Amino acid sequence: MYVMALNKQFIDGEWRxxxxATVYEMTNPYNNQVIDRVKLANKEDIDEAYRAAQRAQAEWAKVPAEEKRRIILKAADILERRQKEAIDFLVKETGSTVIKSTMEVQATIDLIKETANWPDKVGVGQVFPSADPTKENLVFREPAGVVGIISPWNWPLFLSVRAVAPAVAVGDAVVLKPDLQSQITGGFLIAEIYEEAGLPKGVLNVITADIPEIGDAFIEHPIPRIISFTGSTAVGRHIGEVAGRNLKRVALELGGNSPLVILEDADLDAAVDAAIFGKYIHQGQICMITNRILVHRKHYDEFVKRFVERAKQIPYGDPADPNVIIGPIINERQIEKILGFVELGKSEGAKLVLEGQRIGNVLTPFVFADVKNDSQLAQSEIFGPVATIIPFDTDEEGIRLANETEYGLSAAVFTKDLEHGIDIARRLESGMAHVNDQTVNITPETPFGGEKFSGLGRYGGEFAFEEFTTVKWVSVQKERRQFPF
Structure with a gap:
């Protein structure tokens, strides 16, 4: 049995x-029980982690592709073997339900496997045409160097590995800083899996720290060339500013206000099913959750009726119960924020057609109908089990309402006319759009990212390969060149 050290920093291959001076207590958001205690890192630890990564990266980049592939596939196998353990940690640490945790772990396994063939693509020259017949132009994709990764608490395993796996696969080294609320599944468990798989020390480092203590040290440090961040738009803008001043590249996946547009010819049964899942999976605590449900007037009253009846029936409670769909909100501050949105909706005149309740740290579904699209309720990223339903009369109005937001992460449209659906999807101002599905979708080979204030860059497949590598042009003069002087 592999010895676990999931309450220590992981720097240069050592658990310590x-x-x-700060000791952080990790607690179960369902029952507030203490899971473990972690002595946090400071600026000196950050510096040591980045320097270890820099030393390791130079050697890791030289490791043959076949050896890299072996380590990557072994990491996927280890996570597959430890799947139940990972699910249990997600349930206890983040309040994820068994259904959501299972989805997250499987998506993470698939993602790691997707990167197994990437080492073969690094350092392979692509020939580009030249106007000079005596010159050959080669373009190489090379490792970017060291990557600093900041990951969130809501899908911590997947959203950390989403950056770790491609970075490691292309020959980069990593310093990962997971959210304090998800240090195990967002950081230490990942480090242990890659360590067991044989990743050389220093290639992956995990530190957890308190922002008031470290400030911008993680971003400003001179070693990392790329900063990958998943989280709120407000924090992402600050990270972008700091990184820009230090001439670092950024990959930012930020907030969302994803619309689900149900057209006049939609299959109403299928649309209700999708909307229920898209709104309430993981208690609504997902960046691409269905935040606004836009329904054609023809279906509006019937949709609201069916949606409310379904929402009333969603099982809630202890996320360790496999039958539960809605578990706890991550912390008290988030609970108060969500309930504040409920009061805001009431004050703005939206119709509360289903009033949820607080039971311990669980919030049961709330549903607002007749919501104005320009209201604060509709324009906010709620990040909780509060549905907002908005009517429209024409396709053009539906598209306009869907696009009237500063965000642009995900979107969806329901229609029986697939070609029309594709056309509508392309007109929705979002990095991702889905026809006859809800807004929460992810696969390892497709581009994931947003437009407008939802971020910069793309994760997934060849798009992530580009994010975590750099381009080098090498020209070869095959005959002696004649210069003008």
Missing amino acids: DGKS
């Missing part, structure tokens, strides 16, 4: 306490 951080040098901060």
Whole structure:
């Protein structure tokens, strides 16, 4: 049995306490029980982690592709073997239900496997045409160097590995800083899996730290060339500003206000099913959750009726119960924020057709109908089990309402006319759009990312390969060149 050290910092291949005086208590968001305590890292730990990554990266880049592939596939096998353990940690640490946790772990396994063939693509020259017949132009994709990764608490395993796996596969080294609320599944478990798989020390480092103590040290450090961040738009803008001043590349996946547009010819049964899943999976705590449900007037009253009846029936409670769909909200601050949105909706005149309740740290579904699209309720990223339903009369109005938001992460449209659906999907101002599905979709080979204030860059498949590598042009003069002087 592999020895677990999931309450220590992981720096240069060593599990050790951080040098901060702060000890953080990780708690179960369902029952507030303490899971473990972690002595956090400070600025000195961050510096040591980045320097270890820089040393390791130079050697890791030289490792043959076949050896890299072996380690990557072994990491996927280890996570597959430890799948139940990972699910249990997600349930206890983040309040994820068994259904959501199972989805997350499987998506993470698939993602790691997707990157197994990437080492073969690094350092392979692509020939580009030249106007000079005596010159040959080669373009190479090379490792970017060291990547700093900041990941969130809501899908911590997947959203950390989403950056770790491609970076490692292309020959980069990594310093990962998961959210304090998800240090195990967002960081330490990942480090242990890659360590067991044989990843050389220093290639992956995991530190957890308190922002008031470290400030911008993780971003400003001179070693990382790329900063990958998943989280709120407000924090993402700050990270982008700091990185820009230091001439670092960024990959930012930020907030969302994803619309689900149900057209006049939609299959109403299928649309209700999709909307229920898209709104309430993981208690609505997902960046691409269905935040606004836009329904054609023809279906509006019937949709609201069916949606409310379905929402009333969603099982809630202890996320460890496999039958539960809605578990706890991550912390008290988020609970208060969500309930504040409920009061805001009431004050703005939206019709509360289903009033949820707070039971411990669980919020049962709330549903607002007749919501104005320009209201604060509709324009906010709620990040909780609060549905907003908005009527429209024409396709053009539906598209306009869907696009009237500063965000542009995901979107969806329901229609029986697939060609029309594709046309509508392309007109929705979002990085991703889905026809006859809801807004929460992800696969390892497709581009994931947003437009407008939902971020910069793309994760997934060849798009992530480009994000975590750099381009080098090498020209070869095959005959002696004649210069003008």
